[in-house]
Amino acid sequence: MSRLRVAVLMGGPSPERDVSLRTGQQIMSALDSQRYDVLPVEVLRDGHWVLPGRSAATLTAEASSPTGGTGAPGSSAGASPNDGRALVPARADALGIDRVMEEGPIDVVLIAMHGPYGEDGTVQGLLELAGIPYTGSGVLASALAMDKLRSRQLFGFNDIPVPAYLAVTRERAADLEALRAEVATTLSYPCVVKPNALGSSIGVTIVRDPAALDAALDVAFAYGALALVEEFIRGTEITCGVLEDPTTGRPHALPLIEIVPQREFFTYEAKYTPGASEEICPARLPEQIATRAAALAVRAHEVLGCRDMSRVDMFVRGGQVIVLEVNTIPGMTGVSLLPQAARAAGIEFPALLDRLITGALQRRRRSSG
Structure with missing residues (x-):
């Protein structure tokens, strides 16, 4: 049986670039080499697309600290366009997807880019134009979820509680x-x-x-x-992963995770440093509140039109569940929350990736009739 060609797209000019590199490394390490031929594609800070020509293991050095070894979030270190073979000049008229395809037909792109350009609909639109299947939400849902103001306005229209x-x-x-x-x-x-x-x-x-x-x-x-x-909400911080059935597209909530940061809120360092926060799954909530939170997470996912997966961040204050935001490409590092929730539901990380890839391919089959 021939292997599926999976391009793992990571990096980018976003301040969340370093987390993206760690997510990409984790994904490549977990993909089953018997089923997938994995092609790492890195987008540098200056917009160049490169094939690093490195294995998942050698990316670990760049992605081994909360800042990926390149300084604080948003720093410009490590952006040399000569690190690998440049695929895309930083010009709007030369996006270079055809050069990626010269490496061999790509069956699906697994997007591991966080923040602007990767999670806001930009790269999704590029892949739509190129006709390449990709994991995760489409252009509109990605753009809406990244825009906190617009998503909260939509939540308000749909009776989903948000902070003042x-x-x-x-x-x-x-x-x-x-x-x-x-x-x-x-x-x-x-x-x-x-x-x-x-x-x-x-x-x-x-x-x-x-x-x-x-x-x-x-x-x-x-x-x-x-x-x-x-x-400023004084309450219990929780998050709920939402995962869709790859065949039917029906979303369901994963077990809730309660977040107990050592600091006053869940900082960048707390999110990506092992031991910097306590994460309790399932969350210690009364059953009625937990059921309400799971339902709101699925509803928020649906209202924005998300696909495949999302992670919905919330607070519980008294008996009220308040939705903060929806993440359409949640972190997939070794300490990330969505893989933890999936594992609690009996879905190990390689199987989670299989589901995302299957969902993307199923969409392509349905759209092509």
């Missing part, structure tokens, strides 16, 4: 005294400031008093033109 928040542009932030007063009246302090379109807790600040608001907004604006200021 204000959307703040640079222009709105220019009148700082008025904004400080509005935050005090609408949300109160402490509050949370975060970029509108980024994950992994990058750019997130807890603001304890009005004097610290402007500095927190500066951090958030470093990652985009829109920031969210939202209420």
Whole structure:
């Protein structure tokens, strides 16, 4: 039986690039070499696409620390276009998918790119144009999930509880005294400031008093033109993986995970450093609340139109479940939450990847009639 050619797409210019490299390494290590011919494709920070020509094992050195050995999230280290064979010049008119195909026909792309360009619909649109099947959500769902403001607006229309928040542009932030007063009246302090379109807790600040608001907004604006200021929720942080049946497409919730960070919130370091947080599966919740949280996770997945998988981050405050955001390409590192939840449901990591690949191929068969 011939093996399926699976391209693992990782890296990219996003501040979450280093997590993406670790996810890609973990995926390549887990894919069954008897079933799959794995082609690693790395997108460098400058936009070049390269075939590193390295095995999964040799990627480990780059991906062995919370910052992937390239500095803090968002740093520009390790972006040389000469590291491997350049496939795509950083030009809009030469995307180079045809050069990837010269390596042999690609049956499916397993997307391991987090954050902007990889998780926001950009690379999904590229693959749609190229006619290559890929894992995960499509263009629209990816874009909506990455945009916290738009997704929360949709959740509100569908009776999915979200935190109280204000959307703040640079222009709105220019009148700082008025904004400080509005935050005090609408949300109160402490509050949370975060970029509108980024994950992994990058750019997130807890603001304890009005004097610290402007500095927190500066951090958030470093990652985009829109920031969210939202209420600080005192409660239990949980996450729920949603996995679709690869044949029917029907989504179901995986066991809930309760997150107990050592710090005040689930930071970038806590997410990707072993032992930096306690993760309890199943979450220690009353059955009624756990059932409600699982149902809301599936509903959020459906409202955005997600496919294959997602991870829905939530808080439980009293008896209320509050949805924070949906991650369409959750981390797949050794400490990541979705693989933990799948394992608790009896699905080991290689089998999880098999399901994602099968789902992508099934979609292609259905679309081609």
